[in-house]
Amino acid sequence: MRAHPKIEPAIVKALDGYRDAVLARDASRVAALYVEDAAELPNFEPVVKGRAAIERRYREMFTS
Secondary structure (H helix, E strand, C coil): CCCCCCCCHHHHHHHHHHHHHHHCCCHHHHHHCCCCCCEECCCCCCCEECHHHHHHHHHHHHHC
16 A cells, blocks of 8 residues: 655645635635636636636636
8 A cells, every 4th residue: 555645734724725715605715715817727618817707706606
């Protein structure tokens, strides 16, 4: 059995923050985890560019 590599604490913190924001359905908290010029690649949809657009996307997802 192979040992799993230790995951960097900063990565765990970021993943936990993302999970908590999504579960809370808080689009602004999700978007705050991205840099201003981030891009997100949703499945079968156009690229979402920029923190503000990412926040709008999550807000729409959370209200549907």
